Amino acid sequence: MFRIGQLARQYGLSRSTLLYYDRIGLLCPSGRSEAGYRLYSPVDRERLAAICSFRQAGLGIGDISGILRSSGGSTAEIVSQRLLAVGREIQALQIKQRLLAGMLRLQGQGGPLRSVDKEMFVELLRAAGMDDNAMQQLHVEFERRAPEAHHAFLLSLGISEREARTIRRCSVHEWQP
Structure with missing residues (x-):
């Protein structure tokens, strides 16, 4: 399990970015430590890697959220629209x-x-x-x-x-x- 600071450093993000992602439901921690710290699993880490890749491609948070919620059908359409843009x-x-x-x-x-x-x-x-x-x-x-x-x-x-x-x-x- 990874704490928020560790995960943020691995991806060159600020802690506040991960807190924002948690607040909007884009990346929620899998658990909490006894002291109440957010803990992220390897699956959460993979999700963050995907989010970072989509952000680098210029996709907005709304589009990324839609892609991650979908079963894959809208992914190609969203990425195609971004490619055209x-x-x-x-x-x-x-x-x-x-x-x-x-x-x-x-x-x-x-x-x-x-x-x-x-x-x-x-x-x-x-x-x-x-x-x-x-x-x-x-x-x-x-x-x-x-x-x-x-x-x-x-x-x-x-x-x-x-x-x-x-x-x-x-x-x-x-x-x-």
Whole structure:
């Protein structure tokens, strides 16, 4: 039998995580010691290993709970849905990667053409599937990786010096600890 601290250390979790799992019924100890300490069996340990694997795959607690309660039928469906979601996340990241690489390439060639203004750039980003949060993240990454190029790029879009500085200031505050 394992005590809560031992089990937590084995899986790199906090004691409070295991207490939370107990509270929501995801992983309940098999017993208690005479002193009232939670005791986990090898079966409980295997269940925790499964929970940790599902968490690493990005599944939420609700999905994990459903998988562990089911007889296996819904497992494939839940994992398939997560796989599709990860695929969409990868696509979105690749779009951002291409946009950033293009911005840096354009900066190396003297900057983007004047025919691309702020409105057109925002429309392009929206057409690529980016929402406001994704656009903010793009500015954060651009500012983090190439602050001067970011500034020049913003100005090349016809954005005023004042607005460019505001965008950069917001971007810096997003990624600084």
